[in-house]
Amino acid sequence: METASLSGVLSYTKLPGSSLCNSDDRFWSSVPRGRRIACFSRQSSNGFNGFHKPLSKALVISNSCSKTRNHAVLKGPFFRDDPIQKKILNSEANWSVGVCTLGENVVESHHVHVTDEKIGVLLLNLGGPETLQDVQPFLYNLFADPDIIRLPRLFKFLQRPLAKLISVLRAPKSKEGYAAIGGGSPLRKITDEQANAIRMALEAKNVNANVYVGMRYWYPFTEEAIEQIKRDRITKLVVLPLYPQFSISTTGSSVRVLQDIFREDAYLSRLPVSVILSWYQRQGYISSMADLINEELEKFAKPEEVMIFFSAHGVPLSYVEDAGDPYKDQMEECIYLIMQELKARGIANDHTLAYQSRVGPVQWLKPYTDEVLVELGQKGVKSLLAVPISFVSEHIETLEEIDMEYKHLALESGIENWGRVPALGCTSSFITDLADAVVEALPSAKALSASREDTEELEYDPMRYLVKLFFGSILAFFLLLTPSVVHAFRNHIF
Numbered sequence: 022m023e024t025a026s027l028s029g030v031l032s033y034t035k036l037p038g039s040s041l042c043n044s045d046d047r048f049w050s051s052v053p054r055g056r057r058i059a060c061f062s063r064q065s066s067n068g069f070n071g072f073h074k075p076l077s078k079a080l081v082i083s084n085s086c087s088k089t090r091n092h093a094v095l096k097g098p099f100f101r102d103d104p105i106q107k108k109i110l111n112s113e114a115n116w117s118v119g120v121c122t123l124g125e126n127v128v129e130s131h132h133v134h135v136t137d138e139k140i141g142v143l144l145l146n147l148g149g150p151e152t153l154q155d156v157q158p159f160l161y162n163l164f165a166d167p168d169i170i171r172l173p174r175l176f177k178f179l180q181r182p183l184a185k186l187i188s189v190l191r192a193p194k195s196k197e198g199y200a201a202i203g204g205g206s207p208l209r210k211i212t213d214e215q216a217n218a219i220r221m222a223l224e225a226k227n228v229n230a231n232v233y234v235g236m237r238y239w240y241p242f243t244e245e246a247i248e249q250i251k252r253d254r255i256t257k258l259v260v261l262p263l264y265p266q267f268s269i270s271t272t273g274s275s276v277r278v279l280q281d282i283f284r285e286d287a288y289l290s291r292l293p294v295s296v297i298l299s300w301y302q303r304q305g306y307i308s309s310m311a312d313l314i315n316e317e318l319e320k321f322a323k324p325e326e327v328m329i330f331f332s333a334h335g336v337p338l339s340y341v342e343d344a345g346d347p348y349k350d351q352m353e354e355c356i357y358l359i360m361q362e363l364k365a366r367g368i369a370n371d372h373t374l375a376y377q378s379r380v381g382p383v384q385w386l387k388p389y390t391d392e393v394l395v396e397l398g399q400k401g402v403k404s405l406l407a408v409p410i411s412f413v414s415e416h417i418e419t420l421e422e423i424d425m426e427y428k429h430l431a432l433e434s435g436i437e438n439w440g441r442v443p444a445l446g447c448t449s450s451f452i453t454d455l456a457d458a459v460v461e462a463l464p465s466a467k468a469l470s471a472s473r474e475d476t477e478e479l480e481y482d483p484m485r486y487l488v489k490l491f492f493g494s495i496l497a498f499f500l501l502l503t504p505s506v507v508h509a510f511r512n513h514i515f
């Protein structure tokens with residue numbers, strides 16, 4: 022018979038007066054971890070007490086007992102084609118499962134091997150609106166994120182009304198951008214392709230894994246991916262944010278959401294997880310970037326005269342200066358490493374770094390991309406290769422902001438030859454490197470957070486919340502409708 026290495030959690034409730042063999046508390050507490058047992062299901066029998074068709078043998082990973090409910094975590098092998106076993110594994114219901122120890126001769130079978138892992142890889146990304154109708158609600162989700170608009174504690178209650186106002190103000194400008202790139206963000210499609218490519222790269226390394234996509238601000242939301250991970254009974258998870266460099270506003274925000282979800286859930290809070298917080302220093306990523314830059318340089322008539330212009334997504338200056346966001350340092354180191362790699366290949370072009378896509382009435386990381394482009398044109402730079410550096414798929418800020426707005430500005434400013442490095446997407450050396458990163462992260466997986474059961478209940482007073490929301494909305498309304506603030510959110514540049 023074909024065998025499969027599945028894992029499952031079998032729960033059973035002890036029925037009063039049941040005569041299930043060895044299914045009492047004493048039995049469970051005496052079963053040592055690592056002991057092989059045989060499982061029987063009462064549901065597979067014809068009569069109430071007339072079990073027992075053996076379903077499989079399993080390894081006891083852990084068990085716990087209480088007066089009313091016993092719980093054992095058992096691991097495969099299970100027979101893949103057996104519908105009853107599948108049902109047990111997929112079922113949330115309590116099954117009456119009797120167990121008894123059996124002699125080695127019954128338990129052992131040479132063609133069955135035990136692997137005790139079902140690996141999951143969760144790719145985290147930003148998400149983007151798929152249609153123009155999605156733009157405003159997408160922006161609402163983005164601005165409602167306390168890691169995107171960081172309000173002082175006292176003003177936290179303003180987060181949602183502010184998000185509503187800013188998203189409505191910003192939507193027309195954003196819609197123009199998405200309309201210019203075909204009516205929606207390509208992020209979901211590209212991230213799905215990357216997920217599939219990583220799954221196949223892992224398979225080529227003999228690692229069978231399910232790869233999930235969890236977006237922060239649009240579908241498929243991280244919460245949906247986590248639900249699927251639970252349904253699939255994943256036993257070890259690697260979390261891989263698709264941002265090479267760490268920022269509080271990107272990886273930080275996504276990981277915070279994960280921690281919140283995991284804390285609420287008994288299964289997730291115990292799931293071994295490894296989170297890769299940044300990976301810009303990986304040689305595979307650096308050399309893949311260098312390959313792409315090299316290829317694009319070759320397209321210029323005089324490659325050695327081209328200015329390599331790294332354009333990173335900006336963050337407000339306060340993130341770096343007040344909140345200690347390592348984003349700027351990591352970005353600079355990343356660019357240093359790429360330039361070193363190019364140098365090692367005999368490419369010694371001039372290069373520069375600037376930050377794009379600022380929004381709102383605060384100072385962002387400088388220098389700003391638009392200002393530097395104008396300066397370079399004025400200084401007489403004639404050939405320029407733009408390199409988007411903070412993201413690994415094409416999106417609105419590469420396809421619209423760089424390819425349209427910045428290209429236009431550069432050509433207007435005196436730059437004659439313009440090129441742009443494509444995002445890494447599914448470049449095979451890059452995907453292989455991400456798969457390596459996953460494999461390397463597996464051994465360090467450990468439980469992410471304590472379960473909410475173990476922590477105190479948070480206080481929640483709905484009346485207080487509503488009062489705050491009401492007065493907050495009024496305050497936000499007056500604050501936001503000052504002309505300069507409105508202008509700042511409506512446009513990238515103000």
Ligand SMILES: C=CC1=C(C)c2cc3[nH]c(cc4nc(cc5[nH]c(cc1n2)c(C)c5CCC(=O)O)C(CCC(=O)O)=C4C)c(C)c3C=C
Nearest residue numbers: 148149150169195206208268270271334336411412416417
């Ligand atoms: C590393 C990448 C990114 C950082 C850092 C980042 C910070 C950040 N972004 C905003 C505001 C907006 N971002 C928007 C879109 C957007 N942002 C990133 C990446 C980073 N953001 C991407 C890849 C995208 C595009 C998604 C897509 O649809 O393809 C938008 C919406 C578009 C627009 O209106 O310009 C906003 C708004 C802030 C405020 C911020 C840091 C605090």
Ligand SMILES: [Fe+2]
Nearest residue numbers: 147334335378
């Ligand atoms: Fe952004």
